[in-house]
Amino acid sequence: MVIPKYLRIKNDLKQQILNGKFEYGDLFYSESELEKKYQVSSITVIRSIKELVKEGYLVRYQGKGTFVSRSRKQRPVRLTDIEVFTGSYDHDNVKVLSIVKGNNSEILEEMGLTPHDSYYEFIRLREVADIPFMLHYSYIPARFVRGDLNDKERFTSIYKRLVEDFGIHLFDEPFTEVDEIVAPSLPEVTNLLHVDNNQPVVKQTKKTFLSGEDNAVAEYVIAYKKWGFFKIKYSTIDA
Amino acid sequence: MVIPKYLRIKNDLKQQILNGKFEYGDLFYSESELEKKYQVSSITVIRSIKELVKEGYLVRYQGKGTFVSRSRKQRPVRLTDIEVFTGSYDHDNVKVLSIVKGNNSEILEEMGLTPHDSYYEFIRLREVADIPFMLHYSYIPARFVRGDLNDKERFTSIYKRLVEDFGIHLFDEPFTEVDEIVAPSLPEVTNLLHVDNNQPVVKQTKKTFLSGEDNAVAEYVIAYKKWGFFKIKYSTIDA
Structure with a gap:
């Protein structure tokens, strides 16, 4: 080449x-x-x-x-999510709203799948003390989804499903994530998060790859978070 | 001990x-x-x-x-700022609005300085194509500020000042940074950034330390960025 x-x-x-x-x-x-x-x-x-x-x-x-450029490029840091409700002892609750098989060409392409492949879309809403604060659209290749899809409770934690059903530890696998703030977002997003149509929302787009499988995409997620719940810390690594 | x-x-x-x-x-x-x-x-x-x-x-x-916790804690990643106006060929212009000596006890404490020390506050506004998008409140220990403070142009880049006047390369030094979204912010912030009082703004609080000097704080910055200009990417390190 x-x-x-x-x-x-x-x-x-x-x-x-x-x-x-x-x-x-x-x-x-x-x-x-x-x-x-x-x-x-x-x-x-x-x-x-x-x-x-x-x-x-x-x-x-x-x-x-x-x-x-004055911007940081590939600067090595340690990333820490700061939970703004940490210590409140409140229950962080996840609801699975829907599980649907799909083959949208844009999503297949993002996931590196062929037009003959399919994926499942999991829409999940995360609440703390009954306040919805984060909405996840997770896309998982169909080959990594197993079991009764009508039992939505089973898919509350996609992470746990992948560990138990396939021995895949998603949090240990490589990922890329882009965080940005968008407005307006989709009506479905603002409705489910209970925010005004024009309120900015944090959009987090993340892909997790399987290092053992030629970096196949194991999960592609687009998540929307209420802005008041976004707080993040970076520190240089052992500097 | x-x-x-x-x-x-x-x-x-x-x-x-x-x-x-x-x-x-x-x-x-x-x-x-x-x-x-x-x-x-x-x-x-x-x-x-x-x-x-x-x-x-x-x-x-x-x-x-x-x-x-499901949150990421000290996860090693590569951090990249994505400039939303990259490629527009527009001029990223910095205006120094004021340089004032100060000894506010809260700021001295944040900087690890004693009540007898002092610092300079540099207020700078960053614009692109004449649109203000970021406001910096930078605090520098007085011992790291040299030269004619009336010549504001000299302090357009605090980074360059520290390199040329003290041989300190700020971008190579360890730092911690917290990014969050706040509303309302100070009236001064919303006025200078030309945003509505209640519009959320990204607040970035950063401390840069001098590894050679027992991690003394070289710069403490509180910066406010219009939300449309905030976009950031993380990737796992060589995973």
Whole structure:
């Protein structure tokens, strides 16, 4: 497999940024510097830079040049969810609202499944002291769903199901998660969470992979959390 | 130094949780199991458990028992800020609104400074394409602030100031950060960010420490970000 030139240059430059060769906010190499350095055309250089801008490593300011982004990129940290109701001794209760088999092409694609595969959608609502605060849309490949689906109680914890039915420990598997704040969200979301239509809600999109199975997606979740229940802490690792 | 018994037990139990001895959501040891295991009184056991509940490792449900929290605790991940305006080629501009010397006792305490110390407060507003999106209240110990404070332009980047004036590379130093969503925030915040009084705003509270100086606080920042500009990604580390 031949890696295109622009991609090799992009990867090399990205590594330089991640290795701390530049300070955040620093002026980056100019296009002509890069043409000389890599002995390539300006078209190739511009393509590499555009990719790095798209991925957020570089920022271009018209008339000023290209700079190394001030944003954190792949910074290793320890992540801790802070439960805002911790210590209240209140019951964190999960209700399974529905379990439906599906084959929506967008979701199949997100899960790396073929159009012939299917998945189950589990809609679950989490409450504390009878206040709904989080709504989960979990998608699980059909091959990882077993047993009586009418017995919704069994699927209160998808985590426990995967441990008991398949020996899969979801929390130990690799994942990626994106957290953002959205408004408006779907009417179903605002209805079930009891929030106004236009109230911002935290949207958490998470994929968990099976390291033992070529990183197949074991769970794809889109969760919506009331903003008052979102609090998160990062600390550098043993620094 | 003698470590109190309840604290030794707490630390031991915390380590067991962090080492994955329990599954998330699992029933934890009962009080009587712990009394036997550690040969201590129920008062000591209860004190240890209460500390772990307070720190969010355990959750107690009345009449049900003590469970291991489902929240992530100190999970190692790679953190990436996603700039929602990335690629727009727009100018990310920082305005220094004020630089004032202060000795507010709460802030001194947060920074680990004595009542005789002082700090400078830098209020800075970040805009993109003339839209304000982030307001920083940065507190820096007075000993790390040098030069003409009337020349506000010099303090556009506090990071660059610390590198050039003191050889301190803030981004390489250890930090802790808490992100949450708050409403209402201070009138000054909503005014400067041009948002409604009751609109939620992301509050980011961050401390950066100097590893070379016994972890003295080099910067304490409270930043407020418009919610539409908050987007963050975590991925497991090389998992």
